[in-house]
Amino acid sequence: MRVRFWGTRGSIAKPGPGTVRYGGNTSCVQVRTLAGTLLILDCGTGAHGLGHALEAARTGPLRGHILITHTHWDHIQGVPFFLPLFVAGNEWDVYAPRGLRESVRETLAGQMQYTYFPVSLDQFAATVRFHDLVEGTFAIDDVRVTARYLNHPALTLGYRLEADGVVLVYATDHEPHSRALASGDASALAGEDRRHVEFLTGADLLIHDAQYTAAEYRDKVGWGHSPVESVVAAARAAGAQRLVLFHHDPLRDDAALDLVVAAARRQAGPDLEVTAAAEGQTLDVVATSVVPGPDRAAPVAAEAAPPREMLARSVLVALDPGPLREQLLAAVHADDLTVVTPADAADVVALVGEAPPSVLLLGRRIGGRDGLEVCRALRATPEGVAAALPIVIVAAGEAEADRTGGAQAGVTDWLVAPFSTLYARTRVRAWALRQACRWMRAPLPPDEPERLRALHDSGVLDSPAEERFDRITRLARRVFDVPIALVSLVDADRQWFKSHQGLDVRETHREVSFCAHAIHDDRVFIVPDALADPRFADNPAVTGAIRARFYAGRPIRMFGRRVGTLCLVDRRPRELRDDDVRALNDLATLVEEELAAGGVNPFPA
Ligand SMILES: [Zn+2]
Numbered sequence: 001m002r003v004r005f006w007g008t009r010g011s012i013a014k015p016g017p018g019t020v021r022y023g024g025n026t027s028c029v030q031v032r033t034l035a036g037t038l039l040i041l042d043c044g045t046g047a048h049g050l051g052h053a054l055e056a057a058r059t060g061p062l063r064g065h066i067l068i069t070h071t072h073w074d075h076i077q078g079v080p081f082f083l084p085l086f087v088a089g090n091e092w093d094v095y096a097p098r099g100l101r102e103s104v105r106e107t108l109a110g111q112m113q114y115t116y117f118p119v120s121l122d123q124f125a126a127t128v129r130f131h132d133l134v135e136g137t138f139a140i141d142d143v144r145v146t147a148r149y150l151n152h153p154a155l156t157l158g159y160r161l162e163a164d165g166v167v168l169v170y171a172t173d174h175e176p177h178s179r180a181l182a183s184g185d186a187s188a189l190a191g192e193d194r195r196h197v198e199f200l201t202g203a204d205l206l207i208h209d210a211q212y213t214a215a216e217y218r219d220k221v222g223w224g225h226s227p228v229e230s231v232v233a234a235a236r237a238a239g240a241q242r243l244v245l246f247h248h249d250p251l252r253d254d255a256a257l258d259l260v261v262a263a264a265r266r267q268a269g270p271d272l273e274v275t276a277a278a279e280g281q282t283l284d285v286v287a288t289s290v291v292p293g294p295d296r297a298a299p300v301a302a303e304a305a306p307p308r309e310m311l312a313r314s315v316l317v318a319l320d321p322g323p324l325r326e327q328l329l330a331a332v333h334a335d336d337l338t339v340v341t342p343a344d345a346a347d348v349v350a351l352v353g354e355a356p357p358s359v360l361l362l363g364r365r366i367g368g369r370d371g372l373e374v375c376r377a378l379r380a381t382p383e384g385v386a387a388a389l390p391i392v393i394v395a396a397g398e399a400e401a402d403r404t405g406g407a408q409a410g411v412t413d414w415l416v417a418p419f420s421t422l423y424a425r426t427r428v429r430a431w432a433l434r435q436a437c438r439w440m441r442a443p444l445p446p447d448e449p450e451r452l453r454a455l456h457d458s459g460v461l462d463s464p465a466e467e468r469f470d471r472i473t474r475l476a477r478r479v480f481d482v483p484i485a486l487v488s489l490v491d492a493d494r495q496w497f498k499s500h501q502g503l504d505v506r507e508t509h510r511e512v513s514f515c516a517h518a519i520h521d522d523r524v525f526i527v528p529d530a531l532a533d534p535r536f537a538d539n540p541a542v543t544g545a546i547r548a549r550f551y552a553g554r555p556i557r558m559f560g561r562r563v564g565t566l567c568l569v570d571r572r573p574r575e576l577r578d579d580d581v582r583a584l585n586d587l588a589t590l591v592e593e594e595l596a597a598g599g600v601n602p603f604p605a
């Protein structure tokens with residue numbers, strides 16, 4: 001994979017004698033894989049030079065893909081000047097995050113309206129297809145692309161590209177979520193910061209926003225850009241091999257940027273190579289990383305169109321009256337979302353039960369009650385929407401943000417003041433879109449800590465496959481005539497299979513797990529037709545490669561706790577008769593007995 005920088009500057013183009021070495025054009029990066037696939041990351045003013053170079057060098061029609069992180073000027077200003085779009089016979093695909101209402105095409109057409117530009121978007125002579133993205137994964141020829149929302153005052157996607165056996169992550173226009181990471185401390189990552197580092201994990205080349213230094217950042221919190229110190233810390237935590245600082249501040253000249261790079265190198269130490277992106281520079285990405293990337297077992301489609309009724313859902317703003325509440329209301333109104341404002345805690349619970357909102361913004365205190373307590377109460381509702389609802393706790397300051405208590409209460413995310421209205425708006429929008437495009441994840445069982453302790457104490461996780469379990473799953477497959485039978489153990493973030501027949505992977509993410517639903521009750525959990533069940537219809541295990549339509553899982557206990565299931569998966573809808581349920585109970589009991597027998601294995605495979 002070969003990378004070339006055509007634009008490295010952030011915010012506004014800054015050509016001149018002071019930026020000769022690192023360049024003055026705004027964001028534009030060319031990527032070409034060994035197979036010849038051409039990807040362009042952002043289309044700032046650097047795209048002008050790239051377009052002319054591509055046209056000059058071509059031998060036939062040009063085929064390429066433009067991945068736009070977001071539609072701020074410095075990332076799209078080159079679109080109307082990108083020559084290959086105006087040449088008949090060329091074929092281009094343009095990808096960008098979808099808004100709540102406006103499509104990518106409409107947004108890009110906006111900057112080419114008569115008032116701003118003489119040529120309209122309709123006058124592209126090339127064949128141009130537009131793709132609206134949400135967070136998720138998709139393929140472009142030989143490249144696997146993972147898109148993930150970044151932290152910026154506009155809905156922004158970072159792109160993780162995997163091809164040629166290497167990983168390139170392009171994450172620009174992003175700032176850390178926590179003050180700890182902002183100051184360069186990645187020792188206790190949580191929530192969204194942790195997810196971001198997971199997204200960077202194992203990058204052979206990481207191109208990352210590093211517009212500010214920590215000292216400059218103090219006055220720029222909420223502007224959506226990273227202090228260099230936080231980027232180095234995140235890159236190290238992610239096990240990245242090579243970090244390229246990107247989106248240079250227009251006020252930073254070459255000499256000043258040299259100093260920033262020198263300081264970043266001192267912080268990075270010997271295991272992380274640091275440079276600053278320079279216009280015209282070419283890099284070959286080589287596989288050096290030994291760190292495995294995030295789980296790729298069950299991708300979510302990034303081009304999923306959110307159902308209209310999901311986008312129409314309201315946002316619940318449940319805060320005591322005050323400036324924070326006013327600010328959130330302004331943020332939500334700005335996006336034209338419907339807002340519902342419950343009066344007190346009881347009202348919150350009632351409203352969630354009546355008409356599921358897309359997201360609940362919950363005060364640290366509401367109507368005299370503790371927000372975490374309300375969250376816990378909502379999560380404890382036996383069935384229904386509350387389980388999958390994103391609950392964001394709004395705290396008046398870091399002192400109020402009890403993140404450990406929040407995790408136990410089932411808090412999805414935190415919004416900690418001070419924050420700008422724009423910041424709140426983007427976060428709410430990201431949650432609303434994520435929610436609209438997703439299936440229902442299982443809530444945590446009330447005895448989750450004890451349950452995990454039982455599972456971990458058993459030592460069964462990550463142990464080798466054993467014939468005594470495989471013979472039970474083989475039997476199950478035969479008896480019930482299903483393609484897949486599993487002994488699945490539900491760990492904190494994953495389900496891990498002690499035995500798996502008919503499925504190649506050893507684990508999948510807990511988010512997509514049916515078994516995580518099944519362990520809420522002792523009875524056999526049956527989903528006769530996943531596509532007809534709103535809790536599962538969009539689940540990647542259903543829509544993706546596994547193609548699950550039918551599921552039946554009988555919880556299995558260890559040390560008195562439900563740690564997993566013996567489960568059956570079929571690719572067609574079906575029912576389970578009473579005698580089938582009895583047979584599944586019998587087989588699951590055999591699994592429990594084998595597990596209770598522990599590590600002693602008289603018949604090794
Ligand atoms: Zn930018």
Ligand SMILES: [Zn+2]
Binds near residue numbers: 070072154173
């Ligand atoms: Zn931006």
